Amino acid sequence: MASIRVENIEKTxxxxxxxxxxxxxxxxxxxxxxxxxxxxxxxxxLRIIAGLEQAEKGRVWIGDRDVTELPPRARKIAxxxxxxxxxxxxxxxxxxxxxxxxxKATPEKLRANVERAATLMHIENLLERYxxxxxxxxxxxxxxxxxxxxxxxxxxxxxxxxxxxxxxxxEMRAELKRLLAxxxxxxxxxxxxxxxxxxxxxxxxxxxxxxVVQYDEPMKVYQEPANTFVGGFIGSPPMxxxxxxxxxxxxxxxxxxxxxxxxxxxxxxLLGVRPEDLEAYLEPQPQSFTAEVLVVEPLGPHLLLTxxxxxQLLKATVPPDFRVRAGQTLWFKPQPDRLRWLDPGSGQALAxx
Amino acid sequence: xxxxxxxxxxxxxxxxxxxxxxxxxxxxxxLLLSVRGSGGQWTLENFQRMAADLYFKDAxxxxxxxxxxxxxxxxxxxxxxxxxxxxxxxxxxxxxxxxTIPLGISDLAAGIVWLAIFTERGYLNSxxxxxxxxxxxxxxxxxxxxxxxxxxVVAAEVWRATAIVxxxxxxxxxxxxxxxxxxxxxxGATPWQRFWKVTLPLLMPSLQVxxxxxxxxxxxxxxxxxxxxxRNLPVLAGEAYYWYNAYQNPGVAAAYSVIILGIxxxxxxxxxxxxxxxREGAA
Amino acid sequence: MNLRVLYMLLAGVxxxxxxxxxxxxxxxxxxxxxxxxxxxxxxxxxQFSLETIAFFFGVEGVWKAIRNSLTVxxxxxxxxxxxGAPAGYALARYRFxxxxxYRLLILMTRAFPLAILAIPLAVQFIQLGIYDxxxxxxLVHTALALPFAVLVTSSLFLGIPKELxxxxxxxxxxxxxxxxxxxxxxxxxxxxxxxxFAFVISWNEVFAATLLTLxxxxxxxxxxxxLNDSPLPFRxxxxxxxxVPALIFIFIIRRYLFTLWGIANR
Numbered sequence: 001m002a003s004i005r006v007e008n009i010e011k012t013x014x015x016x017x018x019x020x021x022x023x024x025x026x027x028x029x030x031x032x033x034x035x036x037x038x039x040x041x042x043x044x045x046l047r048i049i050a051g052l053e054q055a056e057k058g059r060v061w062i063g064d065r066d067v068t069e070l071p072p073r074a075r076k077i078a079x080x081x082x083x084x085x086x087x088x089x090x091x092x093x094x095x096x097x098x099x100x101x102x103x104k105a106t107p108e109k110l111r112a113n114v115e116r117a118a119t120l121m122h123i124e125n126l127l128e129r130y131x132x133x134x135x136x137x138x139x140x141x142x143x144x145x146x147x148x149x150x151x152x153x154x155x156x157x158x159x160x161x162x163x164x165x166x167x168x169x170x171e172m173r174a175e176l177k178r179l180l181a182x183x184x185x186x187x188x189x190x191x192x193x194x195x196x197x198x199x200x201x202x203x204x205x206x207x208x209x210x211x212v213v214q215y216d217e218p219m220k221v222y223q224e225p226a227n228t229f230v231g232g233f234i235g236s237p238p239m240x241x242x243x244x245x246x247x248x249x250x251x252x253x254x255x256x257x258x259x260x261x262x263x264x265x266x267x268x269x270l271l272g273v274r275p276e277d278l279e280a281y282l283e284p285q286p287q288s289f290t291a292e293v294l295v296v297e298p299l300g301p302h303l304l305l306t307x308x309x310x311x312q313l314l315k316a317t318v319p320p321d322f323r324v325r326a327g328q329t330l331w332f333k334p335q336p337d338r339l340r341w342l343d344p345g346s347g348q349a350l351a352x353x
Numbered sequence: 354x355x356x357x358x359x360x361x362x363x364x365x366x367x368x369x370x371x372x373x374x375x376x377x378x379x380x381x382x383x384l385l386l387s388v389r390g391s392g393g394q395w396t397l398e399n400f401q402r403m404a405a406d407l408y409f410k411d412a413x414x415x416x417x418x419x420x421x422x423x424x425x426x427x428x429x430x431x432x433x434x435x436x437x438x439x440x441x442x443x444x445x446x447x448x449x450x451x452x453t454i455p456l457g458i459s460d461l462a463a464g465i466v467w468l469a470i471f472t473e474r475g476y477l478n479s480x481x482x483x484x485x486x487x488x489x490x491x492x493x494x495x496x497x498x499x500x501x502x503x504x505x506v507v508a509a510e511v512w513r514a515t516a517i518v519x520x521x522x523x524x525x526x527x528x529x530x531x532x533x534x535x536x537x538x539x540x541g542a543t544p545w546q547r548f549w550k551v552t553l554p555l556l557m558p559s560l561q562v563x564x565x566x567x568x569x570x571x572x573x574x575x576x577x578x579x580x581x582x583x584r585n586l587p588v589l590a591g592e593a594y595y596w597y598n599a600y601q602n603p604g605v606a607a608a609y610s611v612i613i614l615g616i617x618x619x620x621x622x623x624x625x626x627x628x629x630x631x632r633e634g635a636a
Numbered sequence: 637m638n639l640r641v642l643y644m645l646l647a648g649v650x651x652x653x654x655x656x657x658x659x660x661x662x663x664x665x666x667x668x669x670x671x672x673x674x675x676x677x678x679x680x681x682x683q684f685s686l687e688t689i690a691f692f693f694g695v696e697g698v699w700k701a702i703r704n705s706l707t708v709x710x711x712x713x714x715x716x717x718x719x720g721a722p723a724g725y726a727l728a729r730y731r732f733x734x735x736x737x738y739r740l741l742i743l744m745t746r747a748f749p750l751a752i753l754a755i756p757l758a759v760q761f762i763q764l765g766i767y768d769x770x771x772x773x774x775l776v777h778t779a780l781a782l783p784f785a786v787l788v789t790s791s792l793f794l795g796i797p798k799e800l801x802x803x804x805x806x807x808x809x810x811x812x813x814x815x816x817x818x819x820x821x822x823x824x825x826x827x828x829x830x831x832x833f834a835f836v837i838s839w840n841e842v843f844a845a846t847l848l849t850l851x852x853x854x855x856x857x858x859x860x861x862x863l864n865d866s867p868l869p870f871r872x873x874x875x876x877x878x879x880v881p882a883l884i885f886i887f888i889i890r891r892y893l894f895t896l897w898g899i900a901n902r
Contacts (some may be wrong), residue, residue, distance in 0.1 A: 043819040052802050054357075079806040085799035089821045101810030150807065364726035366736055368719045368782060375757070375779040376745050382756035434650060440643045450890050451651050454658070457882030459840030461856050465875025466661045472868065476660055479676035490675055512657060522895045565747060573749040576860060577840045580871075583864065590843065593755060597847055603759050610752040621747045 001186055002063030002076075003028045004049060010252045011044055011350050018044045020210040021056070026154075031199040032033040036207035042190045043158055043320040045207070049188065050079050062154055073102070078147035079156040083163060086138045088130045088147035088305050092118070093127040095204050099150035117149040120179060137168045144176070148183065155180075157189045161196060172346065173199055194234045198222065206230050223274075224340060228347040231340065240278075240314040242271045243344055251341075253289040258339065259274065262351040267341050269350070272340030275304070278316040282323070288331040296326055305330075370609075384612065399604040403596075403612075412587040413612075415503070419588070420571040421423045423510045427567060430511065431518035435526055436548065449523075455516040458579070459464050463513035464580025468494075471505045471581065494582055502582035508597035509577045514570065525559025526552070561628045568620045572613055658879065664869075665689055665876035672869045695866075701858035704770055705839060708854055711774035712781055712838035713831045719778070720785025721827065726795035727786070742783045744756035750780050754844035760850060768850045776844040781834035788833070788892075792826040793819070829892035836885045840878070 004026040011019040019041045026032045034042040047053040049060055051072035059068045067075045078099065087095050096114045105113070118124040121141040131139055140160065147155055160176075161169045177200055180187055190196055190332035197204050198218045205215045206226075214226035231239035244251040246264040251257065251271060260269060281288065291307035291314065298304075302317040305324065316332065324330065341350040366619040390396040403409055434452060440465050442450060455463070470476045473490045479485045529552065536553045553560075575590040584591065593609035662679045664672055668685035671677075692698060727735060753774055758767060766772035796819055804814035842856035849857055886893075 002833055050802075050806055052805070071810065072802070073808045073810060075806075079803065081799045081803060083797060083799055085797065085803035087803070087818055089801060089818075098804070099807035102813070146803075146807070156806075358732070361726035361730035361732040361735070361838070363732075366723040368723040369738070369741070371719055371782065372741060372745060372779065376748075376750070376753070377776055379753040379756045379760070380748070382760065383753060386759065388755050399655075437643060437646055437650075440639070441647055448647050448651065450887070451654055451891060453890065454654055454883060454886055456893070457836050457840075457886035458879050459856060461842045461843065461860055462840075462875045462878040462882075465859075465871050465877075466657045468868075469661050469664055469872055469875075470657065474675040474677070476672055476677055476679075479678075482676045492859060501661060510654070519892055527894065569749050570746065573843070576856070577862060580863060590749075592754065593639065593752065594847065597755055597758065603755060606755045610755045613749055613752050617747065617749055 001028050001184065001247055002007060003030075003061075004154055004186060004188060005061040006045070006049060007059050009040070009045065011053065011055050011062070017210055019048075021058070021060075022207075022210070022212055024187060024205055024212060026188055026302055029186055029201060031180055031187045031189065031202045033201035033204045034188065034190045034207055035194060035197040035204050035234075036192065038192060041210040041253070042192075042207045046158055046188060046190045050077055051075050051155075054335040055297075058059055063249045070077070076153040077156055077197045078150050078152035078154075080143050080147050080158065080160045082159040083178075084136075084143040084160075086134075086139050086142050086146070088131050090130075091127065092123060092129050092131070092134070095131070095142055096127075096146045096149045098146060103150065106124045113149045113151070114145075117145040120148065120183075127336070137172065140172060141166060144179075146244045148179075152185065155185045157186045157187065160189075161190055162191070162193070170241040176200065177222065189221075194236070206233065208233075216276075219311070223333065223338065224349070225272065228270065228342060231342075235274060237275050237317075239272050239274050239340070240316075241342065242273070242309065242312055243268055244271050244313060255288050256287050258336070258342055260350070262341070264341075265345065268344050270342040270347075271334075272342055272349075273334045274301075274338065275317045276314040277335045277338040278314075279333045279335065280305070280316060280318045280322065280324075281333070282328075283331065285333060286329045288333045290329050290331055293324055293326050293330060296324055307332075373423045380614070382611050385608050386603055387611045389604065391604070396521050399608040401606050402602075403592075403608045406592075408584070408592055412589050412592045415499075415586055416572060416574065416613075417616075418573055419503070419506060419510070421569060422507055423514075423571050424564065424567050426511055427515045428509070428563065430515050431522050431563070434515070434519050435522040435537055436552075438523065439526070453516045453520055455513045456520065457564045459512075459576070460513065460574070461576035461580055463509045464577040467505055467509035467512070467577075468580055471501070494534070494585070496585040496593040499582075499586055502578075502586040503580045506578055506586065508575070509581065510571070510574065513577075514567065518567055519561050521566070522556065525556050525562075528559075557628055561610040561624055564628075565621050565624050569617045572617055572620070651829040652827045658883075661872055661876050661879070664872040665692075669869055688869045689877075690874050692870055692877065695870060697853070697858060697874060698855075698874075701855040704849075704854040706802050707770040708773045708777060708845070709835045711770060711836040712777040713835045715778040716781040716834035717789075717831050720782050720830070721789045723786045724789025724791075725793050727790040736900075742786050745779070745783045749787065750760060751843040753840065754847040757844075758847050767848060768852050769788065770852060773845050773848050774838070776848060777838035777841055777888065778834075780844075784837070784866050785830050785834060788830045789823075789827065792823050792830070795824050795826075806810060824892070826892060829889040832885050832889050836882055839881060 007023050009019050009022045011223050014051055022041070024044055034045060036042045037317055043172055044053060048055045051067065051070060059066060061067065062075055062077065087098065090098065093114060096117055097110055100110045115124065120125060121144055123138060123141045123145060124133065126138060131142065134142065139256055143160070161172055165171060173196060189200060201218050203216060204221050205212050205220050207213065208220060208229050214221055221230060222234055225239065226233065228241055231241065234307065242253070251259055253259055258271070289309065291293050291309040293305055294308055295306040296303055298320065300320070301322070302320055303322055305316045305318060307314050307316060307330070318324065342348060343350060363489065387399050388395055388397065390398055399567060438445065468475070471493045473492055477493070478487065481491070492498065494505065533551050533555065534547050537547045538542045542550065574588055575594065578586050578588050578591055581628045584595070589609055593613070595604045596609060597606035640755065659693055665688055666686070668687040669682065669691070671683070672688060726732070727739070757776060761772045768782040799816045802816050804818045809817060840856065842860050845854040845857040846860055853861065859871070859878070863871065
């Protein structure tokens, strides 16, 4: 087990700047998820830590070793690839044993480690098979077992669940969580799926355009996005951002006036509010604002409303038994302790509460 | 930083050096050889001797004529075979294998095979006798019947080398997504229209490769002709061979090879230009 | 329904067109001398005889020519794979300045009638002392087969996911170990097909082989130079013998034929 530390990593592909001086630290035994849209640099960062790509600038530490100059084989890492990269010409046993054979492990240790890893992943009865005889989910298990068998200091995973179908993904997600909680291996995990990130991570590093924009615990990232990008990327439907007029220390939305905790940067401010934090009423309410219902989408656990508030669109969720039709006007009150204030110019949050 | 930039260069270096030594250099050497006299002076003597030679005109004529007859025949036939293969469901693999067998057969062997058919007591004459057309064996491959030698060479070459065009075209067809043709069908195109308006234009790159390759090989036609007609049907590559081997004159032989190279380059350029303008016209 | 029958009929005619001449030459090769000269000939062999074949192998120089052909083809096979596979690997795995120029060089070799280059080479080979050797002929044959080897192996390596190699690196392999343990076993059938293809190219080549040898003839060169003064049975048996290995090789590599050409197209 070891920590991971990267400092000021820069990487360009031709003219495209993939990473703009990224620094990040993963504590020993921590599970960190790199989350971001495609092209944000998350996989590149992971591959640089693995030694599969070379950064132009910056350094990588694993534990207290500077591994920047080391080839992948000397970094004491293991990696799980998006397409599993299970060797098709080797049996499951030989796949899992591959790393151990390279380490010249004793036959006893080899057998013990392979069996332990296989049992952990519930594939102990598949050891003699070839990958072509396995399902996608089983190959996935082999890939993880192969990585665990070498007892790496650091486990790197590149979108390991994205090639599985939805149901299997859900199942594997829970299993991975159990497994890594048990093995306590330091893990860096790349995904573009925010639900996956929320469910697995001790901490999430949200990346965009080659920067880490927020690095915090999942619920913090969800409730207190550092900027409009994070609020919009995490959560489905995304956070609403309403442009609101500022009068003194107060933000004014019709009859609703809200106190802004920090001085506003100008005459307007962005109010970030999650759809589930807007409470809807059929009758007029004090301290509320009105919006017209454009679309009603019944989603099962709740109804998703698309609303028009002045010139702006916003989303809200209401209980499934809420009697509402398109064209109606509703009154809304946001939950006052769940609000987020942002600068409309830069999109950055005004200040931490 | 660990540098890995040099790795690909190390990997291609041996083949680059090899091709420089066995492709670029002899190419240059052929040019030099053809314009130098025995004393090393610059001269057009080799080309003059070549042009003045009795066989030269016929060799040039027959080489070009063979190319012009054989290549289109092969392309049309291969195209037909490729389309035919698309219409066959059962035994497709067997047809594929049998039709590509000639790929592995050399020009010399093909010449000998067709010699067995066209020779005096060969299968052609036996067949003609069998259906009562002739009574006595007919001599087809003598210096008096260059047309028949020509026909025999065409038959042998079409038999042997249509397979390569066929394989290139089938490989090209596999790269064309079915959806195009299906879309055209939905919009009411007949099979004939689909072939002309969709398949053929999309197949252009493969056709181009096949045409260039086949034309170049047709221009160096040699062993088939020697096997079937000796020097009774002179061709350029054959003359190069005779001048080098029988007359011990590398200069004139090189002049012949330069002529073949020249025609090949012109033909390649022509294909590239003609077929590109066609594609742009279609777009 | 009728169309289907017509298709099968046409396909059948094409099968006969390809196979009949091979059948005829085989018939002649396995007949006795008198039936080779018989007139008129029946389609079916009169009687099976090894006389013609035995006569062919009895001619002085034939065995030597066969041995030379095998030597040259084996050398060509080895050279083509050793020179071509690394380049194919480089094209498949690395993006590097000059990759396009290199591809162009490879494609250009196919726009020239390479065998013709045997003429200037013969002059040089005499000076280098490799004229009339199997090695010299193999060099020219390698030049013929190398472009194929490069393009085919490059498509072969492209078909093996890079992640497999990367996984091997992360599991403790250096580059060479990863290649030997992961890439090579997966590429082996395709490499074998490439090698066989190179072998066939060499086995069949006659122009350069004839120009570059005098005593150390390959089989095609030997046959060609003795065409004029050899009897028909000898030629037929020789022609048949030339075809046989090619038939077997094409059968072995038939699965790869289209991958070979599909990629070589681009």
